Amino acid sequence: MQPLDPERGLIKISHCNRDIFASFVPQFCPLCGQSLAYRRLEEAPVSIPSPFVNGHRERCSFLLKPTAGTFLRGYDGNSDLHVGVTNTNGLVYNYNETGVHKAEYGWEECVSVPLVQPDMYDLLSQWDLYLKQFSAADIWLPHRYEEHHHNCYTYALTFINCVLNAQKKQQMNKSEFTERFVIPRTRKASKYITIYKEICKSGFYAVDHPEQDSQTSPGSHVTL
Numbered sequence: 001m002q003p004l005d006p007e008r009g010l011i012k013i014s015h016c017n018r019d020i021f022a023s024f025v026p027q028f029c030p031l032c033g034q035s036l037a038y039r040r041l042e043e044a045p046v047s048i049p050s051p052f053v054n055g056h057r058e059r060c061s062f063l064l065k066p067t068a069g070t071f072l073r074g075y076d077g078n079s080d081l082h083v084g085v086t087n088t089n090g091l092v093y094n095y096n097e098t099g100v101h102k103a104e105y106g107w108e109e110c111v112s113v114p115l116v117q118p119d120m121y122d123l124l125s126q127w128d129l130y131l132k133q134f135s136a137a138d139i140w141l142p143h144r145y146e147e148h149h150h151n152c153y154t155y156a157l158t159f160i161n162c163v164l165n166a167q168k169k170q171q172m173n174k175s176e177f178t179e180r181f182v183i184p185r186t187r188k189a190s191k192y193i194t195i196y197k198e199i200c201k202s203g204f205y206a207v208d209h210p211e212q213d214s215q216t217s218p219g220s221h222v223t224l
């Protein structure tokens with residue numbers, strides 16, 4: 001069996017009354033050493049997709065990544081995070097102390113919150129122009145940057161709210177947006193990081209009766 005790239009996804013098997021995560025389907029149970037025949041359906045290996053996506057392939061999305069390094073390499077759970085918004089071509093608009101940037105690379109491993117439903121043609125056709133005009137405003141000049149109150153998150157959320165406003169929809173404050181759309185995804189990401197790090201260290205990761213969480217639900221869209 002070809003090993004998976006653990007940055008793209010993992011395998012979960014059940015044996016010894018435990019869930020065992022690995023980067024490939026093992027022939028033997030790493031806990032008891034028994035051959036794994038997968039005779040019963042509930043024992044069959046399940047693939048666990050990575051919660052991270054290449055932000056440059058996500059259009060009209062809110063992206064989150066560590067300011068330095070990536071989630072799977074170098075992120076310790078407390079490192080600074082940076083956010084941005086993609087246009088329809090995966091160009092990542094983001095704001096920091098040196099102003100607004102349009103990144104063509106560097107956002108390859110992100111948590112992504114899609115902001116537009118694929119059938120919202122009017123909004124999609126305006127998106128790039130909105131984002132460009134919004135980013136040219138004086139409030140995003142470098143000297144206006146302030147680490148806590150006028151930062152990358154302010155920029156992204158203000159843009160989202162401008163679009164919501166243009167769509168005659170209710171705006172969201174930071175905690176609302178974070179709790180509804182960001183935290184469900186970062187929670188999943190942080191579990192994945194834990195499992196990934198254990199697999200890198202020991203080759204597998206075993207847990208007792210994990211709670212049945214929403215592994216299959218990708219989280220809701222922000223419907224602009």
Ligand SMILES: [Zn+2]
Nearest residue numbers: 015016029032
């Ligand atoms: Zn076993």
